[in-house]
Amino acid sequence: MAGYQKILYILTVSVFIAVFVITTNNNFNVILKPAINRVSRRSADRFLLSNKDAPVKGEGEMLGSSENRSLLPFSQSEEWHRHVNGCRTVKIGDTAHETFPAHKNSSVASSSNTKYFVDKLLTSRGHAKDVYGHRTVINNPLRSFSVVEPGGPNGCVERKRSTVVKTSRARGCHAAVNAGFFGSESGACMGNVVTDGKRIQDGGGIKNANFGIRKDGTIVVRYLSEMDVLREDNPFVQLVTGVIWLVRNGTVYVNESKAQDCAGLQEYGPMDKFVNVLSARVAVGHDDQGRVVLVQIDGNTEERGLSLWEFAEFLLSLGVVNAINLDGGGSVTFVLDGTVANYPADHW
Amino acid sequence: MAGYQKILYILTVSVFIAVFVITTNNNFNVILKPAINRVSRRSADRFLLSNKDAPVKGEGEMLGSSENRSLLPFSQSEEWHRHVNGCRTVKIGDTAHETFPAHKNSSVASSSNTKYFVDKLLTSRGHAKDVYGHRTVINNPLRSFSVVEPGGPNGCVERKRSTVVKTSRARGCHAAVNAGFFGSESGACMGNVVTDGKRIQDGGGIKNANFGIRKDGTIVVRYLSEMDVLREDNPFVQLVTGVIWLVRNGTVYVNESKAQDCAGLQEYGPMDKFVNVLSARVAVGHDDQGRVVLVQIDGNTEERGLSLWEFAEFLLSLGVVNAINLDGGGSVTFVLDGTVANYPADHW
Numbered sequence: 001m002a003g004y005q006k007i008l009y010i011l012t013v014s015v016f017i018a019v020f021v022i023t024t025n026n027n028f029n030v031i032l033k034p035a036i037n038r039v040s041r042r043s044a045d046r047f048l049l050s051n052k053d054a055p056v057k058g059e060g061e062m063l064g065s066s067e068n069r070s071l072l073p074f075s076q077s078e079e080w081h082r083h084v085n086g087c088r089t090v091k092i093g094d095t096a097h098e099t100f101p102a103h104k105n106s107s108v109a110s111s112s113n114t115k116y117f118v119d120k121l122l123t124s125r126g127h128a129k130d131v132y133g134h135r136t137v138i139n140n141p142l143r144s145f146s147v148v149e150p151g152g153p154n155g156c157v158e159r160k161r162s163t164v165v166k167t168s169r170a171r172g173c174h175a176a177v178n179a180g181f182f183g184s185e186s187g188a189c190m191g192n193v194v195t196d197g198k199r200i201q202d203g204g205g206i207k208n209a210n211f212g213i214r215k216d217g218t219i220v221v222r223y224l225s226e227m228d229v230l231r232e233d234n235p236f237v238q239l240v241t242g243v244i245w246l247v248r249n250g251t252v253y254v255n256e257s258k259a260q261d262c263a264g265l266q267e268y269g270p271m272d273k274f275v276n277v278l279s280a281r282v283a284v285g286h287d288d289q290g291r292v293v294l295v296q297i298d299g300n301t302e303e304r305g306l307s308l309w310e311f312a313e314f315l316l317s318l319g320v321v322n323a324i325n326l327d328g329g330g331s332v333t334f335v336l337d338g339t340v341a342n343y344p345a346d347h348w
Numbered sequence: 349m350a351g352y353q354k355i356l357y358i359l360t361v362s363v364f365i366a367v368f369v370i371t372t373n374n375n376f377n378v379i380l381k382p383a384i385n386r387v388s389r390r391s392a393d394r395f396l397l398s399n400k401d402a403p404v405k406g407e408g409e410m411l412g413s414s415e416n417r418s419l420l421p422f423s424q425s426e427e428w429h430r431h432v433n434g435c436r437t438v439k440i441g442d443t444a445h446e447t448f449p450a451h452k453n454s455s456v457a458s459s460s461n462t463k464y465f466v467d468k469l470l471t472s473r474g475h476a477k478d479v480y481g482h483r484t485v486i487n488n489p490l491r492s493f494s495v496v497e498p499g500g501p502n503g504c505v506e507r508k509r510s511t512v513v514k515t516s517r518a519r520g521c522h523a524a525v526n527a528g529f530f531g532s533e534s535g536a537c538m539g540n541v542v543t544d545g546k547r548i549q550d551g552g553g554i555k556n557a558n559f560g561i562r563k564d565g566t567i568v569v570r571y572l573s574e575m576d577v578l579r580e581d582n583p584f585v586q587l588v589t590g591v592i593w594l595v596r597n598g599t600v601y602v603n604e605s606k607a608q609d610c611a612g613l614q615e616y617g618p619m620d621k622f623v624n625v626l627s628a629r630v631a632v633g634h635d636d637q638g639r640v641v642l643v644q645i646d647g648n649t650e651e652r653g654l655s656l657w658e659f660a661e662f663l664l665s666l667g668v669v670n671a672i673n674l675d676g677g678g679s680v681t682f683v684l685d686g687t688v689a690n691y692p693a694d695h696w
Contacts, residue, residue: 118648118691130652132480132691300466304478339687343466343480 088262089205090225096260097222098249098322102141102213103290111144113137114175114336121310131306133297134334134342135318136175141292142217147179147195147238156189156200169338176335177282177296179326180240181265190265191241192229202229203241208261209324211284212239219286221245221322223260241265242324244275246283246312250321254312268301268329275308277301280332280345283315285323293320296334300345436610437553438573444608445570446597446670450489450561451638459492461485462523462684469658479654481645482682482690483666484523489640490565495527495543495586504537504548517686524683525630525644527674528588529613538613539589540577550577551589556609557672559632560587567634569593569670571608589613590672592623594631594660598669602660616649616677627653628680628693631663633671641668644682648693 114136120128138145149155151162152170168176181190192210193200205226212220214234222228223245229236243266245257254275263271280299286292295315299305306314308325315323330346462484468476486493497503499510500518516524529538540558541548553574560568562582570576571593577584591614593605602623611619628647634640643663647653654662656673663671678694 116688116691118646118652118693132646298466298480304466337685337687339685339689340464341687341689343464345466 088207089203090207090223091205092225092227097220097224100219100221100286100322101290102217102219102286102292103139104142104217105139108139111139112174113139116341119314121306121314123310131297131314132343133295134175134177134336135296136177136294137287138292138294141219141286141290142213142237145213145238145292147193147240148173148176149189149193149195149200156193159187159189161187164333164335165338165340168335173335174337175294177294178331178333179242179282179284181243181267181327184267192224192236192239193241194229194236194239197235197237199229199236199239202226205229206241206262206265208241208243208265209245209257210239210241211324212236213292219290219292219322221248221285221324240284240326242284242326244308244325245323246308246325247285247315247320247323250316252309252312252316254308266327278303278307279305279328280330281306281308281311281328282326282332283311283320283323284326285315285320287319288321293318293323295320295323296332296342297328298332298343298345299328301329304345436555437551438555438571439553440573440575445568445572448567448569448634448670449638450565450567450634450640451487452490452565453487456487459487460522461487464689467662469654469662471658479645479662480691481643482523482525482684483644484525484642485635486640486642489567489634489638490561490585493561493586493640495541495588496521496524497537497541497543497548504541507535507537509535512681512683513686513688516683521683522685523642525642526679526681527590527630527632529591529675532615540572540584540587541589542577542584542587545583545585547577547584547587550574553577554589554610554613556589556591556613557593557605558587558589559672560584561640567638567640567670569596569633569672588632588674590632590674592656592673593671594656594673595633595663595668595671598664600657600660600664602656614675623656625650626655627676628678629654629656629659629676630674630680631659631668631671632674633663633668635667636669641666641671643668643671644680644690646680646691646693647676649677 114134116134117132119131121131122128148167148171149160151158151160151167154160155162155167164176164178180193182188183190189201191203191206191208192212193202194212197215203224203226205224207223210220210222210224213236214220215237216234218234220236229239243263244261245253247253248256258271258275261271263274266274268274268277278299279301281295281297283295284292285295295318297306297311297314305328311325312323330344332342333340333344334342462482464482465480467479469479470476496515496519497508499506499508499515502508503510503515512524512526528541530536531538537549539551539554539556540560541550542560545563551572551574553572555571558568558570558572561584562568563585564582566582568584568587577587591611592609593601595601596604606619606623609619611622614622616622616625626647627649629643629645631643632640633643643666645654645659645662653676659673660671678692680690681688681692682690
């Protein structure tokens with residue numbers, strides 16, 4: 001989640017449709033979506049249609065995070081290397097990790113399956129709340145899943161600004177969602193980025209949870225040293241960095257992760273606030289069959305949505321084994337066949 | 349809203365995209381969407397993904413109204429002519445009506461504009477609830493707005509079963525939503541249906557609120573006698589029948605309408621229950637510029653969504669001048685560019 005009325009870059013995850021798998025190529029996409037914030041705050045006035053100028057869905061709207069205040073602005077792209085909240089960088093060595101063989105089944109026709117849901121969650125106070133969102137399960141992820149830069153190739157180095165819709169349509173994705181964090185002032189992509197076998201940037205070993213796939217199809221969920229990211233043997237073909245490792249090996253890992261993950265990639269606030277606040281959320285992970293799973297939840301920061309504790313529990317209920325938390329809040333946009341299919345918090 | 353686990357027919361409203369207006373033709377569509385119910389009831393279990401088998405969005409899912417119990421099943425297509433709840437049929441004469449010149453502006457490029465919203469409503473008990481939905485505003489409705497049968501032409505007489513997605517894609521619509529009521533047992537379309545100048549069926553003068561456009565572009569919102577529907581001078585080119593006239597000439601008309609509208613077209617229950625229950629809702633109406641307005645609200649019957657009182661107030665807040673209530677509940681599906689863009693209550 002980035003600062004109020006700032007220009008944002010988001011790394012997103014998408015999947016090509018099965019038709020493309022069969023008829024064209026294996027080039028599948030994760031969309032990097034920068035967005036411009038043009039939102040006015042929603043009021044609580046009775047029956048007021050507060051978003052009279054809400055973006056037209058499916059037509060390249062620009063979204064941002066007006067609802068999320070920034071307490072840790074990163075005006076320089078180097079900022080996220082700093083030691084923030086005890087944040088470390090790890091140059092070499094074997095940090096905490098989970099690896100898992102990716103699903104590989106040539107007899108499965110569909111490369112992915114997306115479902116929407118409106119589920120009831122019991123809050124810690126004992127009352128029920130509705131959770132709206134989507135879940136995409138991706139078969140044969142080595143072929144079907146990609147990380148994609150905003151606006152396409154060179155989007156990170158050029159600090160391009162685009163939307164999930166535009167980038168998704170340009171790549172012909174079936175499902176696409178925003179993913180990585182970014183500097184709201186600089187527009188810079190943050191963390192490690194590897195897309196379709198091309199290493200775009202590395203985070204200098206910054207300690208944040210990563211999700212990636214190696215060349216041999218191994219799914220990797222872990223903290224990565226700089227060396228891990230740069231190694232040439234069985235290199236990463238897809239890689240994205242998040243903030244907070246939500247689920248590890250089938251258990252909630254938020255507490256442990258809070259003490260480890262650097263808070264700097266996100267601009268909402270101190271780690272505690274970032275973890276506890278209700279908001280729209282996005283996660284990428286995998287299930288016990290090695291299928292990649294994308295989960296998006298609608299919300300509005302500080303009002304509606306899930307905390308990361310709730311989000312982690314929710315992911316477990318979906319059968320997710322490992323998952324990291326990606327950019328949430330006003331950035332959260334789930335696009336299906338080029339059309340926004342969720343209710344993003346931001347609108348103008 | 350139709351009965352639990354029954355086969356449904358729904359008349360829907362859609363709009364062609366601006367590109368088609370400019371480049372191809374003026375043939376715009378309202379989709380009739382029959383649906384097959386294959387839903388299991390959602391439980392309130394903690395964190396349970398109760399709709400594990402939720403339909404894949406955007407891929408022609410079949411939806412129905414499992415959550416809505418039927419108290420007035422119509423097994424014979426003639427049933428809705430009966431006198432139910434003091435329901436009358438009107439053969440001739442001038443019944444209550446509102447007419448309005450349709451928006452006509454050749455300099456307006458876009459034929460429609462769709463926005464999503466998540467708004468807070470204050471309930472009568474004083475607490476706030478979130479309302480998720482879409483609003484489509486249609487310019488030059490005489491050219492841009494159509495009523496369409498399920499699965500395309502002859503859908504009503506053949507009692508075809510299709511979805512909003514399928515029918516919308518076949519017609520290349522920009523926006524589409526379910527609309528008219530239908531017999532869950534028979535699959536028959538109910539009420540008056542006129543599509544693109546072709547009169548499909550008439551309701552025999554059954555007293556229910558109608559929404560239509562005449563050949564000269566006049567928007568008509570009214571109770572119609574059989575004679576009104578059948579007249580050849582300035583005939584209807586588009587016409588659909590609902591249950592309950594929500595907003596009349598800028599005021600809430602639910603109370604007056606309750607005493608007049610026949611309850612028989614809907615299968616949820618007695619008129620009072622139908623009006624008061626919380627549910628997903630759809631309305632068609634117009635604003636003070638003569639633009640046709642479609643409004644869809646997400647919900648889950650008896651749990652979430654709006655009563656018709658709340659829905660009428662909400663429509664007023666959107667600047668709607670006249671509007672009728674169309675089929676709600678599990679049928680409610682809003683499709684944008686061929687992709688489901690809301691969170692339908694029903695899923696399997």
